[in-house]
Amino acid sequence: MSGDAAGPSGTVSTKRKRQENADDGKKRRKSGGADADADADADADDYKAQIQTLEAEILESKKHYNNIAALLELAQKHDEDRKPALAATKALCRIFIRLLASGSLVRRKDVSDKDATVTSWLRDRLADYRAVLLSMFRSTKLALNALVLAMALLKAEAQHLSDREDAVFPRHFFSDIVAAILESPIDQLRQEFAEKFVNEYEDIRFYTFEAIKNYLAEREHSVDDAIRDIVFETLLGMEDVPESSEALENFWIEPPQKKKHPLRSLSQHKKQAQEAWLALMHLGLSREQRKKVLEVMATSIAPWFTKPELLMDFLTDCYNSGGSISLLALSGVFYLMQERNLDYPEFFTKLYSLLDADMLHSKHRSRFLRLLDTFLGSSHLPAVMVASFIKRLARLALNAPPSAIVAIVPWFYNLFKKHPLTTFMMHRVPRTKEEKELMESDGVDDPFLPGEKDPMETCAIDSCLWEIVQLQSHYHPNVATIAKIISEQFTKQAYSVEDFLDHSYGSLFEAEMSKEVKKPPVVEFMIPKRIFTKAGAADEEKDSLLVSLWDFGSS
Numbered sequence: 098m099s100g101d102a103a104g105p106s107g108t109v110s111t112k113r114k115r116q117e118n119a120d121d122g123k124k125r126r127k128s129g130g131a132d133a134d135a136d137a138d139a140d141a142d143d144y145k146a147q148i149q150t151l152e153a154e155i156l157e158s159k160k161h162y163n164n165i166a167a168l169l170e171l172a173q174k175h176d177e178d179r180k181p182a183l184a185a186t187k188a189l190c191r192i193f194i195r196l197l198a199s200g201s202l203v204r205r206k207d208v209s210d211k212d213a214t215v216t217s218w219l220r221d222r223l224a225d226y227r228a229v230l231l232s233m234f235r236s237t238k239l240a241l242n243a244l245v246l247a248m249a250l251l252k253a254e255a256q257h258l259s260d261r262e263d264a265v266f267p268r269h270f271f272s273d274i275v276a277a278i279l280e281s282p283i284d285q286l287r288q289e290f291a292e293k294f295v296n297e298y299e300d301i302r303f304y305t306f307e308a309i310k311n312y313l314a315e316r317e318h319s320v321d322d323a324i325r326d327i328v329f330e331t332l333l334g335m336e337d338v339p340e341s342s343e344a345l346e347n348f349w350i351e352p353p354q355k356k357k358h359p360l361r362s363l364s365q366h367k368k369q370a371q372e373a374w375l376a377l378m379h380l381g382l383s384r385e386q387r388k389k390v391l392e393v394m395a396t397s398i399a400p401w402f403t404k405p406e407l408l409m410d411f412l413t414d415c416y417n418s419g420g421s422i423s424l425l426a427l428s429g430v431f432y433l434m435q436e437r438n439l440d441y442p443e444f445f446t447k448l449y450s451l452l453d454a455d456m457l458h459s460k461h462r463s464r465f466l467r468l469l470d471t472f473l474g475s476s477h478l479p480a481v482m483v484a485s486f487i488k489r490l491a492r493l494a495l496n497a498p499p500s501a502i503v504a505i506v507p508w509f510y511n512l513f514k515k516h517p518l519t520t521f522m523m524h525r526v527p528r529t530k531e532e533k534e535l536m537e538s539d540g541v542d543d544p545f546l547p548g549e550k551d552p553m554e555t556c557a558i559d560s561c562l563w564e565i566v567q568l569q570s571h572y573h574p575n576v577a578t579i580a581k582i583i584s585e586q587f588t589k590q591a592y593s594v595e596d597f598l599d600h601s602y603g604s605l606f607e608a609e610m611s612k613e614v615k616k617p618p619v620v621e622f623m624i625p626k627r628i629f630t631k632a633g634a635a636d637e638e639k640d641s642l643l644v645s646l647w648d649f650g651s652s
Contacts, residue, residue, distance in 0.1 A: 127592060152188045156195060159215065165192065165222050172229045175239055183239060189226050190246045197257035226250075226469045227270060234277040237593070240286045247274055248349070250295060256349040264351045266304060275308035279327050287327065291334050298349035300360055302335060306369035313376040319382060327387050328377055335370070336397035341365055367563040370401035378411055387415060391425035395432040405437055416447060423451055424461045427468045445482060448472065449552040452489045457497040466504055470594055473512065480518035484560075485552035487512060488545050491564040506565070506579050507592035513583075514591060518558075523583060525561040 154161035168185045175182035196202055200218050230250070233243035251271060255264040264605050278290050294301045307562055309328060313320060320328075339345055342363040352360050359365035382390065390398060396413070399405045409431065415426035427448070433439040448469075456465060473483055487509055513520050527533040545560040568580035631644055 121459070127180075145184060147180070148184050148188050152192060155192055162215070162219070165189070165219075168192075169222065169225050169229065172226070175229070175233055175236060179236075179238060183242060186229065186233070186243070186246060189229075190250060193223055193226060193250060194253040197253045200257065202258060227273065231273055231277040234281045234286060237283055240281065240283050241289055244278075244286060244289060252350055264353070266300065266350060268304060268307070271304050272308040272311060275305055276312055276649075279309075279312065279324060279331070287331065291331070294349065295335060296337065298347055299339070299345045299366070300348045300350055300352065301361060303333075303366055303369055304337075306366075306373040310369070310373045310376045313373075313380060317380065322383075325380060326386075329382070329389075332370075332373060332377060333389065333393070333397070336393070338397075339366065364403055367401055367403045371403055371407070374398065374401065375407065387422060388425055391415060391422070391429060399429065399432055399436075405433055406439055409433060409439060413441075420455075421459060421461055423447075424459065424465050425455070427465070427472075431468070431472060432625065445472075446551055449485060449489065450550060452486070452493065454493060454496060454575035455614045457493055457501040458567070462501060463504075466508065466594070470508060470511075474515070476515050478516070479553065480516050481513060481558050482552045484517045484519045484522060484558040485555040487522065488555065488557035488560055489547075489561070491562050492545075492547060494568060495564055499571070499576045502568060502571070502576045503579050504594065506568070506582065508594050509562075509565070510582055510587070510589070511591050511594065522560060522562050523560065 111628060117396070130170070148171070150554055151161075151164040155164045168189050171185035172182050175186070196219060202216060202223060204213070208216075227250070228248075230243045230247045233239040236243075251267055251274070254267045254270060256431065258267065259265045281287070285619075295305050296302070309332065313328065342361060345361060345363065345366070348360070352358065355361075368558055391412075394408070399408060402408060412426050412429045412433065415422050416430055420645055430441060430444065434441055434444065444487075451465070456462065459465070469486070473486060490505050494505055497505070513523065527536050543563075544556045544559055546555050562583065563593045565583045569577055569584070571577045571580065629643065
């Protein structure tokens with residue numbers, strides 16, 4: 098009875114309160130919103146006070162552990178109400194770090210069933226909290242905060258979640274962090290992770306390599322192009338290879354005391370990097386990715402490999418594919434030949450085949466000529482082969498842009514100094530009277546075989562560089578001037594090829610326009626008295642050039 102009586106009266110009271118609240122709301126809106134802002138601040142203070150109360154009760158007594166579930170419920174609603182969720186997430190991080198430090202989450206055998214049940218429940222809530230943090234990695238406004246909290250929790254778990262004396266790296270949780278970062282749509286999150294953690298701490302970089310390798314292996318048939326690009330950029334960003342094991346000093350988590358632990362071994366770090374790169378290459382790379390890899394192969398990728406020879410198949414495929422890919426693969430192949438003594442019998446034959454008209458017009462021309470200077474720099478190479486490269490480039494120079502020619506000719510000069518036997522190509526004259534008469538009557542056939550693929554069989558050493566003589570009459574004055582150095586005495590020890598490699602049409606034009614003109618060019622032999630009219634019969638001067646051109650055009 099009393100309950101029935103209380104029900105209606107309670108309902109009326111509730112309706113009256115709702116109506117009063119609605120009226121108050123209308124009054125606040127009419128007053129211009131000042132009261133609404135005050136109420137918003139009051140609401141913010143309310144949820145902060147509520148979260149602080151829940152946190153304080155948890156740390157005060159075990160009987161309030163259910164508050165953890167209430168905070169988790171708040172945190173899980175981060176898509177609906179961001180600020181309370183973030184505050185709850187931060188509070189949970191502090192709570193779990195304290196619980197971990199106190200040993201409340203460590204499973205022990207010498208405890209009662211009741212305490213074991215509490216520990217198991219807390220560990221389940223910790224797993225829920227991890228899931229909340231990882232789900233925040235997809236939120237633009239929460240991702241960076243979630244990353245900091247996740248890494249702080251990772252450190253606490255490593256130090257306190259096990260009863261061992263040494264810290265045990267939580268690989269499973271960290272693998273989930275890396276996977277969530279790779280799958281996140283937020284580029285800034287990956288950048289923050291790389292700058293503040295991967296590039297700063299040796300152990301984070303070590304286990305990131307491992308996590309990426311496992312991620313690709315587990316999802317081999319389901320990794321889409323977007324994830325593949327993200328993994329590629331992530332690995333490409335880890336380019337600072339430590340010099341020695343002693344250089345491994347900075348760790349996010351206290352490293353084990355054992356000196357033989359993998360974290361203290363440079364070879365183990367390299368092994369993880371090598372396996373991560375091989376896992377990505379096994380999935381296949383796009384043409385643009387191959388170009389990026391080849392550009393930094395010798396400087397940033399091969400040094401990470403304990404067995405760089407494993408890259409040989411990849412580099413050989415790129416080298417044999419032709420075009421710009423072959424040009425970019427050169428440095429990687431040569432690195433393996435030089436540093437690892439790998440044999441590539443057809444290296445110079447393939448290199449010779451890359452010398453085509455497109456190469457001198459390519460944007461990679463300067464890079465190729467630098468490498469070519471390195472490859473042919475050894476004085477132990479056969480003069481016959483070096484002569485083939487000189488002759489082939491001289492022939493291509495006839496149709497090359499001026500910016501390419503001004504780089505090629507000084508390089509010829511240096512090769513002639515390094516390989517004196519090739520200097521016979523510069524000035525080959527008939528030795529007998531019969532040869533001279535035959536040359537004057539029938540001319541001379543160039544013995545060079547441009548279609549021969551083997552640089553040892555082109556007969557270039559028996560030819561001469563008539564192409565350079567042709568270039569001495571080039572329309573561009575800079576080209577004509579520099580081509581004449583081959584016909585002069587070789588008094589200079591060597592030219593710095595770097596001074597000529599980066600020229601372009603623009604730089605050559607600018608250099609020509611900025612020259613100081615000592616004597617202005619003469620347009621007319623005689624300065625005419627009349628410019629637009631014809632000279633009279635009694636005048637000694639001739640018609641001006643302009644009038645002559647006009648008459649010529651009219652006739």
